[in-house]
Amino acid sequence: MNPARHSGHGIDRRGLLRGAAGLTATLGLAATVSLGTAGRASAYGWTRTLQQGASGPDVVELQIRVGGWAASSAQQTYVGWDGAFGPATAAAVQRFQSAYGLGADGVVGPQTQSVLNSLEAGDGSTAHFNFSEFYSKDGSGFNNGKVGSATVKENIRRLMYKLEAVRKKAGNSSITINSGFRSIAHNAASGGASNSMHLYGVAADIVVSGHSTLQTYRIAETCGFSGLEAYTHSWQHVDSRVQYPSYGSGSWWWESGVA
Structure with a gap:
């Protein structure tokens, strides 16, 4: 865990107006271009309101960044990555704007774009999370899963933005990533399901500082997560399986139901 990124004192200002997010906006549900060849990172270049x-x-990039603001209460819904700015995207934008002290009009102009960019980091991760926190625990990095490493990295990036919302809703409490991406070998050694969402980089097991697992579960129910393991563990599993139907888990799984 990076203490500077996970402190409870707001956004890491070193990430302000930096990030590689814009380089992947057109990749769709599964990235196929290696981020390692993208060149020096820069802030996403919003060119219009x-x-x-x-x-x-x-609009796809916007939907990725406000994905964790899918609902104001427990609801099985998510912000689609379809590039069409409709009512669900507008409502998520309004919740984001309210949380960050902006006028909640659902219009993404320069002020909102600036705050969105402040959640970036220079390597394409987000202000409070490092890619390395999500590496497979067996030293494989993002390799040897069920999809290629570039796809895993983009999936993790999208997951990070939802976790930024969890963090904000938890009062800027730090989040520890117990498990992120898992290689096939590591997943098997860990006793994970044969088609675990960890194998694709769309899942994380998290602990939110100062919050019980039940409290974390309840927050996650508002963040567009379609996979939530029971809150009886010392960690909370979250994933976005419904947004990745090609990965074979297209149904909602809230093991403890709506809390």
Whole structure:
């Protein structure tokens, strides 16, 4: 865990106006281009104000970044990555704006874009999470899973933005990643399911500082997570399985139901 990124004192300002997020906005549900060849990272280049009716790759990027603001209470819903700015995206934007002290009009202009970019980090991760925190525990990095490493990295990036929302909703409490991506070998050694979402980089087992697992579960129910393991463990499993139907788990799984 990176203490500077996980402190409870707000956004890491070193991540302000930096990040490689824009380089992957058009990759769709599964990235196929290696981020390692993308060159020096820079802040996502918003070129216009976005509002309902807009469409395009910049809307996809917006949807990724506000994905953790899918609902205001426990609800089995998520912000789709379809590039169409509709009512669900607008509502998520409004929740994001309210949480960050912005005018909650659902319009993504320069002020909202600046705050969105402040959640970036220079390597394409987010302000409070490092890619390395999600590496397979057997030293495989993002390799040897069920999809290629570049796809895993993009999936993790999208997961990070949902976790940024969890962190914000938890009062800026630090989050420890107990398990992120798992290689096939590590997943088997850990007793994971044969088609665990960890194998694709769309799942994490987390502990939120100062919060019980039940409290974390309840927060996660508002963040667009479609996979939630029971809150009877010392950690909370979260994943976005419904948004990745090609991975074979297209049904909602809230093991403890709506809390």
